[in-house]
Amino acid sequence: xxxxxxTNKEIEQRYxxxxxxxxxxxxxxxxxxxxxxxxxxxxxxxxxEYQRRQVWDxxxxxxxxxxxxxxxxxxPVFLYEPEYNRYEVMDGxxxxxxxxxxxxxxxxxxxxxxxxxxxxxxxxxxxxKVQRGIDRRRISAVVLQSKARGADDDLRRIxxxxxxxxxxxxxxxxxxxxxxxxxxxxxxxxxxxxxxxxDLLGIPRYDEHFIDDQVSDELAQNSLFKRMIDCxxxxxxxAFREKKNIKGSVKAILDRCMEGxxxxxxxxxxxxxxxFRSRVDLAKELFGDDAFQLTGPTGEKSxxxxxxxxxxxxxxxxxxxxxxxxxxxKTALKKALxxxxxxxxxxxxxxxxxxxxxxxxxxxxxxxxxxxxxx
Numbered sequence: 001x002x003x004x005x006x007t008n009k010e011i012e013q014r015y016x017x018x019x020x021x022x023x024x025x026x027x028x029x030x031x032x033x034x035x036x037x038x039x040x041x042x043x044x045x046x047x048x049e050y051q052r053r054q055v056w057d058x059x060x061x062x063x064x065x066x067x068x069x070x071x072x073x074x075x076p077v078f079l080y081e082p083e084y085n086r087y088e089v090m091d092g093x094x095x096x097x098x099x100x101x102x103x104x105x106x107x108x109x110x111x112x113x114x115x116x117x118x119x120x121x122x123x124x125x126x127x128x129k130v131q132r133g134i135d136r137r138r139i140s141a142v143v144l145q146s147k148a149r150g151a152d153d154d155l156r157r158i159x160x161x162x163x164x165x166x167x168x169x170x171x172x173x174x175x176x177x178x179x180x181x182x183x184x185x186x187x188x189x190x191x192x193x194x195x196x197x198x199d200l201l202g203i204p205r206y207d208e209h210f211i212d213d214q215v216s217d218e219l220a221q222n223s224l225f226k227r228m229i230d231c232x233x234x235x236x237x238x239a240f241r242e243k244k245n246i247k248g249s250v251k252a253i254l255d256r257c258m259e260g261x262x263x264x265x266x267x268x269x270x271x272x273x274x275x276f277r278s279r280v281d282l283a284k285e286l287f288g289d290d291a292f293q294l295t296g297p298t299g300e301k302s303x304x305x306x307x308x309x310x311x312x313x314x315x316x317x318x319x320x321x322x323x324x325x326x327x328x329x330k331t332a333l334k335k336a337l338x339x340x341x342x343x344x345x346x347x348x349x350x351x352x353x354x355x356x357x358x359x360x361x362x363x364x365x366x367x368x369x370x371x372x373x374x375x
Contacts, residue, residue: 023145026076028138031068034096035103057221059111061098062119066112068099068137069130076140087143095139172251173232180255182262187269192230197280200291202304203230236310237276240364241317250355279316282323286330287312294350295338307350310360311367319371332374340370 006014029037056064067074077092089096101107105122112119123131177185191197193206201224209219224230232254239257240246246253264272283291292309294302302308319326326333340346350363 025143025145026140027143028140030135031099031137031139032103032135034099034139038096038100056094056098058107058217061094061101061107062109062111063113064095064098065102065107065109065134066115066118068139069118069134070114071137074139076142079141079143081143081145090144092141099139171227171229172254173228173235176235176255176258177228177231180258180262182258183266183269184261184264184272185258187273188231188234191234191273191276192225192228194277194280196277196284197230197234199289200280200284201230201233233306233309234276236306237279237313237317238272240310240314240360243361243364246357246361246364248357250357250360253357275317279313279320282316282320282326283312286316286326286333294347295341302351305351307355307363311350311363314364315368315371318368319375322371322375325375326371329374333371336370336374337367340366 064074074095075092077095078090079087079092080090081087098107102109102123105124107122109118109121118126118130123134126134177188195205195207198205203222203224204216204219206219209216219225224233235254235257238261239253245257248256261272291312292304294305294308316323341350346366349359349366
């Protein structure tokens, strides 16, 4: 799309109208102070709604702690102050989380090169002089504020996205979670933790692996959880359930869904949550714990298949009114699906076709016809 040419006067006017009136303040904090600020849950929100999940592994966290121990320079963290003396982390979540985990003795140092003698040790295991030394280390923070009314959301999202153009590249869902932050985005995270859904995706159950707001290592290192892929699975249900929405690229479909549902009311979001959970329950009742695992033409059972998940969860949605009959005929349904997917053409449609809008429509319609055929 061509950029509209503006006169100098129009450019100046836009500059005045869109000025976010951002102010910056730089402060240095001792590492123990950071632990206090986070533990009090008053000073700092380590994971606001637009942030991603913890993606540093123990080795990377340990090397960061080693850098602090050696008093090497580390990048500052960026904080946003939405209200007086309360801060959100815009950039630096991984660094701050590493410090907190270390001081709470949840991080056992590993993979250290300069200080290999400290591998296998927690903070409490360090000699007293080393503890005192690291307690005097500081990390810098740049605190941003905006005096412009209504600029909070735009400022947070723009800064977060710009700051995260380096380092570990955000995937599409992590970016959506930032750019389209809303109660709907929070609902996706909530629904991703639905226990039967965790079982079907092969993810450790959220409700068994969050203790005092801390995630277990088993869940934290799960590839679907770690990069918010489980949240994208939930989003795909809402994006594909209505045929009219399936047009354009998959990225565009998912982006439009995030944006479109962003203004839904609390009651509407409650209904959406009920819809999703009930469709997951139906899929599990019809097909068991391997509901989203596709059987190939030679009879081998695959691991979790995202395209097959799309087809099954949407068929459960479109045929939800027939759920009682489907449950009575679930043996016939499983047999019919097995026969359909054992055909090379159908199997290729589900797992081999490019993720175009046309392929998605065909895939969903094909599996829905199998559901209809047993009724």
